Every structure is written in C-alpha cells, then in structure tokens.
Amino acid sequence: MIEESQPGPGETPPALAVSGLAKRFDDVQAVDGADFIVRPGEVFGFLGPNGAGKTTTIKLLTGLARPDAGSIAYFGADFTRRLKAAQHLFGVVADGNNLYPELTGRENLEFCAALYGIGRAEARNRVEELLERFGLDYAAGRRFGGYSRGMGRRLCIAAALVHRPRLLFLDEPTTGIDVPNAREIRRMLAGLAADGTTIFLTTHYIEEAERLCDRVAFIVAGRIVRQAAVEKLLDGARDRRIIELQLDTAPEPLLSALSEHFPTNRWEPRAGKRLRLISTAEIELAPPVAFLAERGAAVLEARRLRPSLEEVFVEVTGLAAERLSAEKGGRRG
Amino acid sequence: MARSAAFWAIVRKDLRTYYFKPPNISWGLVFPLAWTLMFFLRSGGGLDIARLLPGVTAMSILFGTTSMLAVTITFERRVAAFDRLLLAPLSLEALMLAKLGGAVLFGVLNSAVPLILGFILTDLAAVQWLVVVPAILLTSFSAALVGLFVAVSVSEVFEAQTFSNFLRFPMVFLCGLFLPLTELPGWLRPLSYALPLTYGVDALRGGLGGGLHLPLWLDFTALAAFCLALFLLSLRNIRRHWIA
Incomplete structure (x- = not known):
C-alpha cells in the first residue's frame, strides 16, 4: 500500500521524486515499480531485509546503475536520462568504507573536494571543518587504511558531504559498526538532519529507522509494500x-x-x-x-x-523482524 | 576549470598511491636493465645499443603500463572506490582519460630509463626527437588502453595480472622485436599487424636511427587508430557492464 506519494498543491518540490522505478537482473526483479518522494529536510528510511533492493535503488538513483523503467526527479527537475548532471546535488555513502587506504584522512577529503572542483583554499577550510565535526581531527594525518571501521565510516560520511550536497544517500551506515560508533553516527546524522540536509537512509535496523527517520518505506523483494510517516505507522500500532x-x-x-x-x-x-x-x-x-x-x-x-515500528513491519511484510537484524551482523545499540 | 581540477586530482592521486611506489619505481629501473643484459648475452657480447634501444624502450612502456592500470582499476572496483569516481560530476570520458593519464605518464617515465642508458653507452646524435616523442606517447597510450581493456574485461585483481600477460607476451614476440616481421611465417604476419606494439616498435626504430619496416605515417596512424578504437570499446564496455 502506497501512502503520501504525491506532494500537496503549493508545496515546495520534493528533494527526490521517484515514479515507477524498475530494474531487473537476469531472472531477478531487483526493484519493481517503486514510487516514493523524499521531502526537503526530512530523513527518509528505506527499510527491508538483505537483498530487498535497497542498494540497487540507491545505485539507480545516483547513476551507478541504469533503470529499466521509471522517472527520477531531484528538487523538481527530471534527471532520469541525465543523472550525471544531478550528481553535484547529492552525496553518497556506500555500504563499505570506500576511500583510499594509502591516503591520510585529510588527503582523502581533499581528494574528494578536488573531484567536485572545489578550490584549494576553500577545500582546506571545508576539510578541517568536517574533520572536526566528525571527531576525526586527531586522526587526520593517519593513513585511512589504519582507521577502525567506525572511524572509516565517519570519514566516508564526511567525504560525501565535502561538496555541501542538499541530499545525502546513506547505504546501511551503521552495519558492522560497534555500538559506540553506531550511536555516534546516528547522533551525527540527526545533527545533519537538524541542519536541513535531506537524508535518504537504507537500513535493516528497525530501531535505527524508528529513531532517525521522519518517514519510512518498507521494501520487500523489490517492491515497496508500505510507506508513511513513522508517527503515523506507530499510531496504527498503539x-x-x-x-x-x-x-x-x-x-x-x-x-x-x-x-x-x-x-x-x-x-x-x-x-x-x-x-x-x-x-x-x-x-x-x-x-x-x-x-x-x-x-x-x-x-x-x-x-x-x-508497540514499535517492528510490529508494523512484521504485520505489513509478513517477515520476522529478526530476519532483518540477523542477516547483517545482529542488533545494534 | 572544475573538471580540469578533478582530472588532475585523479592523475596525481594515482601516481602517488599506485605508480610512484618503491617497488614500481625499482621495477621501472630493473626491467630495462634486465632486458639489455639479456640481449647482451644473446648477442655474444657484441651489443648494438642503437639497434636494441627501440625494443627495450617499447617493452619498458608495455610492461610498466598495461598491468598497472588493469590492476589499479580492478582493485578500485573491488573496494568500490571506483564508484566514488563515477559519482563525481565528471564525464566518463574525462574520468577514464584521467585514469589513463597516470599510466601514460608512468610509461613515458619508464621509457626514459633505457633512453638515458642509451645516451650513456652510445652516441645517439642521430635521434629524431620529433618522431621519438610522439612514438613514446602513442605507444604508452595504446599500452595503457590495453590495460583499460583488461580492467573492463575482468573482475578480480589476479585475473587482471593474468589477462595482461596473456595479451602482452604474444605482443612482445610478434611485434618484430625478436624476429623481423619479414621472417615471421606468413600465417602469423597478419596477427603482427593487428597489434599496436608492432607500430610502436617500428616508429621508435625509425626515430632512434634504425630502419623502418613500415612508413612512419602508417605507424602513427595505426597507433592513433588503435588508441581510439580501444578507448571507445572500453567506454562502451564500462557503460554496458559497470553502469548496467
């Protein structure tokens, strides 16, 4: 069941509007006619088990994969056939720590700034600001290869923000991270959202979605089976x-x-x-x-x-909630 | 301006993190020396440096460039760092040219080692730099593009190394370096003419004072055509397989 798929009249254009998005790999329908919008400034959660189509959806939305069908609009402009032109609008945090192990934390961020054409002086200021914000200034001169997983993930988030994107995609940002780092990352994401950054977050941690997200979509086997405001979903479970x-x-x-x-x-x-x-x-x-x-x-x-989002998820999807957390490293604190 | 900054940032990063590593630099030095020594032993001591130089230069470029690019791109794809580059607001053509840039520069630097050796050991006054420089650049480009073609065709780092060798060794043996093209069996000769290194070696030979087997214009045209074809083929495969 799809709810709230269209903005009301007079509303500002959504940060992201997706309609009929579909992708098939051989005999697997990875994404099956997804319709959703992400409003400016909100945290939108994409919740589903491993293999549900969350990462593929992010790839389709960011130009790392080509959709078979559907349309993608960012901030009111259709970019379906020219996603390259939209890439300066968003930042992407992949589900692994994909920076360069040979470079230091600072050099990695400076490199990412250069990729977006940011001049040296501006990049230097921005990099120092991000290192401080993400609590990594003390490790800025260390090689990225020596970072812990949690530190690495924080630097990856900082790298995705270096060009001040209006929308941030995060693919399972706390998966495989220890409890203190996962909490720290959630705190940082809440801070980013409070500052007005729109966040599209995929996760299989229901508690994480409940804590961070304004709205969520449940995706199972490539299909969005329900999307609504977290509060609205919880109201129905109270x-x-x-x-x-x-x-x-x-x-x-x-x-x-x-x-x-x-x-x-x-x-x-x-x-x-x-x-x-x-x-x-x-x-x-x-x-x-x-x-x-x-x-x-x-x-x-x-x-x-x-009553929590977990009950709603189980009721809507028919899946055991633990199937989500068991697949990628268990529950997080 | 922004694109140019991104382009050079990629080139600098690749040179620093991959190419200018001590093992690679020592490989660039040891490789031409080893080949020179091999030819010296093979010739029974009567070494003709001027005759040897085009082949050693071409092989230094080929071996320094092809597998390095193939391995580094395959590695970056494995750790998803390549996705970061694909997400940058830089066209795929510019991105791949930047990735090639580091390899080409490394190939050019590798070619300098045998040339410097040549200067030390013999008189190279007859060298035609207007032929040698473009020949080195085009040979480096074509060798780097073979590396890119390998990177697009494999998914594991070890496959990149193996596939590079699979392409490189026949090139070395069929490019006219060990055996003049005229002495190759007739059925093998068309294969020689289908290899970019054949034209690179011939152009280098022409520029370094040796005899040309083919007209110089044909060497350069063939090298440029190989570069263009390999680049377009690689872009097509990237779009088809990596951004599928």
Whole structure:
C-alpha cells in the first residue's frame, strides 16, 4: 500500500521524486515499480531485509546503475536520462568504507573536494571543518587504511558531504559498526538532519529507522509494500498490547496449539527461546502461562513491550523482524 | 576549470598511491636493465645499443603500463572506490582519460630509463626527437588502453595480472622485436599487424636511427587508430557492464 506519494498543491518540490522505478537482473526483479518522494529536510528510511533492493535503488538513483523503467526527479527537475548532471546535488555513502587506504584522512577529503572542483583554499577550510565535526581531527594525518571501521565510516560520511550536497544517500551506515560508533553516527546524522540536509537512509535496523527517520518505506523483494510517516505507522500500532515471554524451551513446536487455543492473540517466536504475544485486547497472562506449563514449557520471565515500528513491519511484510537484524551482523545499540 | 581540477586530482592521486611506489619505481629501473643484459648475452657480447634501444624502450612502456592500470582499476572496483569516481560530476570520458593519464605518464617515465642508458653507452646524435616523442606517447597510450581493456574485461585483481600477460607476451614476440616481421611465417604476419606494439616498435626504430619496416605515417596512424578504437570499446564496455 502506497501512502503520501504525491506532494500537496503549493508545496515546495520534493528533494527526490521517484515514479515507477524498475530494474531487473537476469531472472531477478531487483526493484519493481517503486514510487516514493523524499521531502526537503526530512530523513527518509528505506527499510527491508538483505537483498530487498535497497542498494540497487540507491545505485539507480545516483547513476551507478541504469533503470529499466521509471522517472527520477531531484528538487523538481527530471534527471532520469541525465543523472550525471544531478550528481553535484547529492552525496553518497556506500555500504563499505570506500576511500583510499594509502591516503591520510585529510588527503582523502581533499581528494574528494578536488573531484567536485572545489578550490584549494576553500577545500582546506571545508576539510578541517568536517574533520572536526566528525571527531576525526586527531586522526587526520593517519593513513585511512589504519582507521577502525567506525572511524572509516565517519570519514566516508564526511567525504560525501565535502561538496555541501542538499541530499545525502546513506547505504546501511551503521552495519558492522560497534555500538559506540553506531550511536555516534546516528547522533551525527540527526545533527545533519537538524541542519536541513535531506537524508535518504537504507537500513535493516528497525530501531535505527524508528529513531532517525521522519518517514519510512518498507521494501520487500523489490517492491515497496508500505510507506508513511513513522508517527503515523506507530499510531496504527498503539492499540496493540505486546508481552514477551522468556521460555526455557524453543516455542516453535507450540505455536499451532497456542494459536488454536488462544485465537484472538497473535504468537510470534523470537530468537533465544522468546515468544511474543500480541493482542488488541487486554492480555490475561495466567491462562497462556498455565497452557505452556502443561506442555512442558516454563515461562521464566514476562515483560510488556511498547508497540514499535517492528510490529508494523512484521504485520505489513509478513517477515520476522529478526530476519532483518540477523542477516547483517545482529542488533545494534 | 572544475573538471580540469578533478582530472588532475585523479592523475596525481594515482601516481602517488599506485605508480610512484618503491617497488614500481625499482621495477621501472630493473626491467630495462634486465632486458639489455639479456640481449647482451644473446648477442655474444657484441651489443648494438642503437639497434636494441627501440625494443627495450617499447617493452619498458608495455610492461610498466598495461598491468598497472588493469590492476589499479580492478582493485578500485573491488573496494568500490571506483564508484566514488563515477559519482563525481565528471564525464566518463574525462574520468577514464584521467585514469589513463597516470599510466601514460608512468610509461613515458619508464621509457626514459633505457633512453638515458642509451645516451650513456652510445652516441645517439642521430635521434629524431620529433618522431621519438610522439612514438613514446602513442605507444604508452595504446599500452595503457590495453590495460583499460583488461580492467573492463575482468573482475578480480589476479585475473587482471593474468589477462595482461596473456595479451602482452604474444605482443612482445610478434611485434618484430625478436624476429623481423619479414621472417615471421606468413600465417602469423597478419596477427603482427593487428597489434599496436608492432607500430610502436617500428616508429621508435625509425626515430632512434634504425630502419623502418613500415612508413612512419602508417605507424602513427595505426597507433592513433588503435588508441581510439580501444578507448571507445572500453567506454562502451564500462557503460554496458559497470553502469548496467
């Protein structure tokens, strides 16, 4: 279901407007008729499992791949057939640290500034400003090859901003990064958004999307299955009660019996012998606990959870939320 | 102005991070010396430097240029650093010319080593620089373009090295360096004329005082045609395979 796909009359043109975007690789439909807009100044999240088409979408939007169909407009101008001409408008942070290991942090940024035709004096000031902003001034003279993964990712974000783009694409910016660095990156992205930079962010971390994004689109197997403001999606989930049970055994063999016996509840198995009970009505815990105990599954702990984007994602896509985080390195702090 | 800054930034970066590394510089020095020594041993001590110089110069260019460009581009593609270049507001033609620029400069510098040796060891007063300089530039360009063609055809760094050798060694043996073209079997001769190095060696021979096998205009025209064809073919393949 597509929501909010068009700007209202009189609104400023969207930072990015995509219509009918499609790409096929051999027998795989990587992107299948994607329609969405990204409004100026917002953080737009593209959320989906590994292989859903997130990276391909970024490649199509930035000119690193050619779409089979569809149109791409930046800030009100159609660039579908001339994406090269739009490349000064955006910065791209790839899903790996793709700077030059032989150059220092400062030299890498100076090189990126030169790629965008920024003069030496201006580049020097901009590079120092970015190094300071991203907390890398102390390591500016070190070779990029010696940077930690988190430092490297921060420098890559700085490199994408060197020409002051109006829109920033980030492909899985916190994947494979340790918890403190991932938090720092999120803090920096929130700062960029507060300064007015439009951000298009792909992620498979639902919590990250919930924390950072104004709006999100869920993409599964190349298709956008839902897009809306995060608040709006959460509003729709607020009537749900969620209780997570920690069992002493795997819950999967008991699922059909639970669903049969408690048909008004939804039962979702989670990793680590956990089981989620979701209902729109008030949940009475004693009957299911007793039911599980009769079948040899003791409940060790029960806790109430706040409805989150995760429930919406699971409901809309039919995918287990953990499929997202398990595929690329687990949950992040 | 902005494009020119980006172009030269790429050339400078490539020279610094890839070409001007101690192993490559020493390779550029050792390679011509080793070839000169090999020819010296082969000739039984009666070394004709002026006759030897065109071949050693051409091979120094070929071996210094082809695999370096193929390997560096393949490496940059593997680590996605090449995407960063593709995302810069620079046309694909200008970007690829910048990547070629570093390799061509390195090839020209490599060619200087045997020429300097030649100056030290023999009298090169008869050298026609107006022929030698364009011959070196065009040979470097065509060798770098062979490297680009290799880079576009492979996806792994080790494949770049292997495929470069696959193309280079037949070129060396069929370009008239070891065996004059007139002495090659008739069925092999068309293959020789289909190799850019054949024309590069012949033009260098003409400029360095040796006898020309082909008319000079044909050498330069053929080299320029090879450069243009390889460049256009590589651009087409990049658009078809890398920005697919």
